[in-house]
Structures are given as structure tokens and as C-alpha cells.
Amino acid sequence: MKQLLNTLYVTSEDVYLSLDGENIVANRGKEKVARYPLHTLQNIVSFSYSGASTALMGACAERQIGLTFCTPEGKFLARICGSSFGNVLLRREQYRISDNEEKSCQISRAMILGKLYNARWSIERTRRDHSLRIDEQKFLQASGQIQNLLPQVRKETSLERLRGLEGIGASIYFSVFDDMILGDKENFFFRERSRRPPLDAVNALLSFAYSLLANDCSCALESTGLDSYVGFLHRDRPGRKSLALDLMEELRPCMADRFVLTLMNTRMVSASDFQYMESGAVLLNESGRKLFLRKWQERKKEILTHPYLGEKLSWGMVPYIQSMLLARYLRGDLDGYPPFLWK
Secondary structure, eight states: OEEETTEEEEOOTTOEEEEETTEEEEEETTEEEEEEEGGGOSEEEEOOSSOBOHHHHHHHHHTTOEEEEEOTTOOEEEEEOOTTOTHHHHHHHHHHHHTOHHHHHHHHHHHHHHHHHHHHHHHHHHHHHOGGGSOHHHHHHHHHHHHHHHHHHHHOOOHHHHHHHHHHHHHHHHHTHHHHOOSOTTTOOOSSOOOSSOOSHHHHHHHHHHHHHHHHHHHHHHHTTOOTTOOSSSOOOTTOOHHHHHHHHTTIIIIIIHHHHHHHHTTOOOGGGEEEOTTSOEEEOHHHHHHHHHHHHHHHTOEEEOTTTOOEEEGGGHHHHHHHHHHHHHHTSSSSOOOOOOO
16 A cells, blocks of 8 residues: 555455545455545555455545556556546646647656666666776766757757657667677677567567556546546557657656566576577567566566655556656646656
């Protein structure tokens, strides 16, 4: 159980929520483990299989408290809200901003700033931890180049030019990505980013990680009442969850890329976890996917301190917190959207 700002997160799989007067009660079997006053909450997000009582659902709907149910892995299931719940106002504001390039750019540049900041920090972490195994000067140069892009991103007012700066930063970052792979270079090497299909084992791992992260971001956005299909940096396209892609930009280097590097550098994955197709595509096989998913869930349970809130939480909660902060900004509760700056 974790309360952050006005949102209660139920992260235990066996907790059942019930209503007692004006309080939410968390029950584990016949034991009452926690109690929270309803009037202090705006949202409840439950990752428990046990669910909640109909009385609590009715009370949340009546009081305009959003109640969201997800699987323990983070897959969105359902959201309970009353007929007068303000999500329509939130989404209308989201749509208005999406149609306004200047306002869209304000949010997008914060997300790209977070992406480049986290990419630089990923480079710096490798340089700090493995200075004797890398070309340190090459890493210093890449880190400095990305650092020089940050002031330009902060001032940019054009989405097209912002995408250009993001592309430059990504090119610099991936120019040293192969050097961050420290073991089994025969099977794990990076030449360039390849998608649909991935053409080597590293790209197969990255693509799978990005798919999982995109799903987590989509579920997080739905839990706050935002429309995951309407983005600011990524524009509308049928079937594409553009806002989820926006949100995951700042999380790629620290949540997906570092996780993939850990799998390779600690030799958790090997060549036997992949299938090599005649077409040249390289994909994770069944055992590889199972291993990846198990380690991904373990990673999401690791604890960090959120740089903006100053609260300790699990990595798996980060997309949900960023979605909540984005919703608060759109409602006018925050002066700007605070990106996730990994430390």
C-alpha cells in the first residue's frame, strides 16, 4: 500500500478493499492491515487480484474518486467512476492542447529533456562503474555533446525542430551503446537500431523491452483518465497509442535500456534464448521471453526515490506517477510537467 499525493496505490496482490463508514479498509484475509479516509483521495489504483467491495465502488463513484483495477503485472482492466466524474474535462483539455502546437511543444520538450538527461546519465553511469573497460574519452565526448543539447531543448518552440534535436541526441547515445555491452560480444553487439523485425539479439531485447514499457505507460495513462491514443510529440495515427509513446520517451534509457544492458552484462541471457529466422530476423524464443518477463517484473519491484516527489517507490510505479503528474498539469494544478530525471 502506498499513498502518493491524492492517489492510493494498492501493490499487494492479496489485498481486498472494503468500505467502513468514510474510510477505505485494506484487508488481507480476516486481518485489517490499513485504513485511509476517503476525503483525502482523488484516485485509487489497485494491482490486487482480490478486488474491492461494491459498497466501496459506489462510494467512490458518488464522491468522484477514480477507482482503477490492474493486474499485478500492470495491465489495465477497468476503471470505476461516477457519471459526473471530471475525466471528460481532463480529456477535453488534453485534446485542446494536442491541437495546439505551441502548448504541445511545452509538454514535449519536457519529455525530450528527460530522455536526453537520462541517456546522458546512463552513459555517465557506465563511465563511472567501468572506466577501465571502456574508451573513457569517447564516453566523455558523447556525454558532453548530449549535455550541450539540453539548453537547446529547453528553449525550443517548434515540434519539428524538437524532433530533430531528439534525433541528434539519440544518434549520439546509440553511438556508444555497443561500448556499454561488456560481455559476450560474439552474440551481443549493437551496430544500429533495427525494428520490424530486429536484426540482432540486442535489438530483439530492446524491442521487447520497449513493447512492455509502452504497455505499462498506456495502462498508467488510462488509470488517470487520459486518452493514451492522443499525444503531443507523437501525432495521431490510427491504432497508435501516441501519448503512451510520448510518456515512455523519458523512461527508455533508465527503465528499458539499462534493464537490457543488465541482462547482457550479467549474462542472464545467452544465444540459446533467441531464434534466428531465415529472413534475418532475430527474436526471443519461448524460454527467452519467460526469462525476460520474470526479470522485468523483478526489476519493477526494485525501490528508488522519485526525483520530483522525494518519495520511495518501486520502478513499476514510475509510469503511474508520471501519468498522475501529467494529469495534474493538464488540470492546472502544476505550472509545468515535471519529467522523470533519473539520479
